[in-house]
Amino acid sequence: MTISAFILKNALRNKRRALLSVSSVAASLFLLVTLQVALRELTQPPESSGAELRVAVRNKISLTNPLPARQRGVIERIPGVAGVTPFTWFGGKYKNEGGMTFAQFAIDPKALGTVFNDAKMDAAGYIAFNQQKDSCVIGKITAEKYGLKPGDRFSLESTVYPGSLTFRVAGIYSGTPDDRNMLFRQDYLDDSIGMPGYVGMWWLKVKSAAGMPRVIAAVNKAFENTSAEVRAESERAFQLGFISMLGNIKALVASLSTVVVFTLVLVSASTMSMAIRERFRELAILKALGFRRRELFAFILAESFGLAVAGAVIGIGAAYCLYTFGDISKMTHGIFVTFEVTPRIIGFSAMVAALLGIVSAIAPSLSVARMSVVNGLKTLD
Amino acid sequence: MAEPIVQIRNLSKIYQQGEINVTALDNISLDIAGAEFLTLMGPSGSGKSTLLHIIAGIDRPTSGECRVQNVDVTKLNESQLADWRNQNVGFIFQTFNLIPVLTAAENVELPLLLTQLSKKQRHNQVATALELVGLSDRSKHLPRQLSGGQEQRVAIARALVTDPALIVADEPTGNLDSHSAHEVLGVLQSLRRDAGKTIIMVTHDPKAAAFGTRQIHLEKGELS
Ligand SMILES: Nc1ncnc2c1ncn2[C@@H]1O[C@H](COP(=O)(O)OP(=O)(O)OP(=O)(O)O)[C@@H](O)[C@H]1O
Numbered sequence: 001m002t003i004s005a006f007i008l009k010n011a012l013r014n015k016r017r018a019l020l021s022v023s024s025v026a027a028s029l030f031l032l033v034t035l036q037v038a039l040r041e042l043t044q045p046p047e048s049s050g051a052e053l054r055v056a057v058r059n060k061i062s063l064t065n066p067l068p069a070r071q072r073g074v075i076e077r078i079p080g081v082a083g084v085t086p087f088t089w090f091g092g093k094y095k096n097e098g099g100m101t102f103a104q105f106a107i108d109p110k111a112l113g114t115v116f117n118d119a120k121m122d123a124a125g126y127i128a129f130n131q132q133k134d135s136c137v138i139g140k141i142t143a144e145k146y147g148l149k150p151g152d153r154f155s156l157e158s159t160v161y162p163g164s165l166t167f168r169v170a171g172i173y174s175g176t177p178d179d180r181n182m183l184f185r186q187d188y189l190d191d192s193i194g195m196p197g198y199v200g201m202w203w204l205k206v207k208s209a210a211g212m213p214r215v216i217a218a219v220n221k222a223f224e225n226t227s228a229e230v231r232a233e234s235e236r237a238f239q240l241g242f243i244s245m246l247g248n249i250k251a252l253v254a255s256l257s258t259v260v261v262f263t264l265v266l267v268s269a270s271t272m273s274m275a276i277r278e279r280f281r282e283l284a285i286l287k288a289l290g291f292r293r294r295e296l297f298a299f300i301l302a303e304s305f306g307l308a309v310a311g312a313v314i315g316i317g318a319a320y321c322l323y324t325f326g327d328i329s330k331m332t333h334g335i336f337v338t339f340e341v342t343p344r345i346i347g348f349s350a351m352v353a354a355l356l357g358i359v360s361a362i363a364p365s366l367s368v369a370r371m372s373v374v375n376g377l378k379t380l381d
Numbered sequence: 382m383a384e385p386i387v388q389i390r391n392l393s394k395i396y397q398q399g400e401i402n403v404t405a406l407d408n409i410s411l412d413i414a415g416a417e418f419l420t421l422m423g424p425s426g427s428g429k430s431t432l433l434h435i436i437a438g439i440d441r442p443t444s445g446e447c448r449v450q451n452v453d454v455t456k457l458n459e460s461q462l463a464d465w466r467n468q469n470v471g472f473i474f475q476t477f478n479l480i481p482v483l484t485a486a487e488n489v490e491l492p493l494l495l496t497q498l499s500k501k502q503r504h505n506q507v508a509t510a511l512e513l514v515g516l517s518d519r520s521k522h523l524p525r526q527l528s529g530g531q532e533q534r535v536a537i538a539r540a541l542v543t544d545p546a547l548i549v550a551d552e553p554t555g556n557l558d559s560h561s562a563h564e565v566l567g568v569l570q571s572l573r574r575d576a577g578k579t580i581i582m583v584t585h586d587p588k589a590a591a592f593g594t595r596q597i598h599l600e601k602g603e604l605s
Pocket residue numbers: 396397398403404405423424425426427428429430431432
């Protein structure tokens with residue numbers, strides 16, 4: 001027999017308890033990983049390629065206030081601007097679905113290949129989108145969800161404008177971090193139920209990342225003291241603006257994680273204390289046989305650590321497999337897209353497990369250290 | 382008499398219980414020779430276990446000294462004492478105190494895990510110890526698969542596997558029927574006779590005490 005065999009036999013002597021404590025660690029760490037991944041995705045949405053060259057321009061008062069279409073000419077003349085497109089929220093409901101499951105925006109069809117060039121589509125799609133006024137392009141996820149193919153027609157009832165519009169699918173795009181939006185033509189909106197002369201906001205493409213701050217400043221300045229002052233910002237800053245609205249969710253997720261960890265520590269520490277208390281007399285015998293405190297500490301720590309690590313491997317491993325090989329976008333109906341279990345999150349969770357193993361060993365180790373052999377022998381088993 | 386293996390001088394143990402002092406051992410002096418089988422008798426509460434615990438280095442006296450093979454065990458610190466116990470004393474308790482998840486052989490091997498012995502050496506020593514107590518054929522049994530007498534003999538094997546000079550036993554036959562008790566006492570007797578071990582045994586049973594080479598009596602913490 002070796003020392004490690006002895007530790008293993010001790011840890012597994014009550015198989016049901018060992019199984020339950022490993023399972024509780026596994027379940028909690030699975031939850032912890034899930035919460036961390038969700039938090040990361042909420043606070044750091046995946047960045048699309050080309051995001052570092054894009055600028056969002058919206059009404060300074062609020063995102064819901066429209067901007068005059070005539071601003072376009074002014075923006076286009078600002079040096080460093082490579083392309084501009086309107087971007088107007090349609091707020092359409094698909095068929096009789098209650099909520100809105102994908103967003104639709106009216107844009108300049110030429111912008112698809114310039115401002116939003118991370119969206120990839122076959123050439124026929126671009127041609128159709130440029131030629132047919134009532135055409136639209138749809139992200140792959142949404143197209144698959146509703147079974148839409150190029151050439152299909154469908155109607156959306158707007159919650160912003162009066163009435164509904166019928167669209168023809170020109171193409172299906174993919175390649176953005178979240179292929180769900182539908183894009184259609186601003187001129188189609190203007191000429192039907194829209195508000196000609198106004199757009200929701202502008203998206204710009206700048207020529208170089210270095211020129212970005214200058215372009216942003218120039219756009220902001222260009223409309224100062226006009227009836228429609230604007231706020232221009234990088235795509236990242238624009239997204240963060242949305243995320244600050246998620247501040248409460250972030251706090252919620254953080255406090256949930258804390259509760260999970262805290263509960264786990266209490267459960268593991270009490271399980272470990274119980275396991276050791278049951279064996280108090282045996283530990284007294286070991287002391288009598290010449291085992292020193294530090295050896296008994298090592299036994300307790302190894303057992304506690306072993307159980308925590310076994311739970312961690314299962315819990316973190318399960319989360320990793322599920323989120324890496326499972327289709328998270330389908331499972332969450334598109335709420336989460338990448339749901340990436342990063343090395344950092346794995347490291348953090350593993351560290352929580354390691355600390356858990358150590359912390360749970362503290363109380364039993366202390367009581368074993370305080371125990372005199374004579375008193376330990378008197379405890380009943 | 383040759384140099385005694387245990388020399389006890391003016392040993393006292395007083396428990397403080399709030400206002401009251403309980404004197405468990407009252408100024409005891411005692412010499413125990415090598416290869417002696419000393420039996421310690423006396424009424425309940427007379428201090429037998431306390432004396433045994435101090436000699437074996439698992440309890441400390443309030444005053445006095447206790448030399449075992451010329452080492453004053455009362456002066457050793459916690460960790461030195463642990464080492465000392467491992468090398469110099471074997472314990473046998475009334476309840477057998479085997480580890481339930483370990484086989485007989487593994488229980489006997491436990492004290493050897495603290496030594497530098499190789500796996501093979503450990504196995505040899507375990508086999509020898511089990512043979513001495515007549516349990517070679519039970520080495521793979523778990524404690525619950527053994528009778529009380531067999532469990533106690535495994536405990537004896539564990540006590541002698543490190544080849545200590547001194548074996549202490551606190552009512553080793555207290556939980557056994559007379560047949561098993563006889564077996565256990567026979568083993569202890571042969572350990573003294575054939576291996577030259579010094580044995581100190583606490584017992585309530587005069588018949589058990591008869592197996593020893595010398596009897597002493599404790600009464601209210603004093604030798605009588
Ligand atoms: N931890 C303790 N605290 C206070 N008093 C104690 C403690 N341990 C023992 N005593 C007292 O010391 C005295 C001697 O106890 P000890 O256990 O040595 O007796 P004993 O002779 O072994 O008795 P028994 O035959 O019943 O085992 C008793 O009066 C007992 O009450």
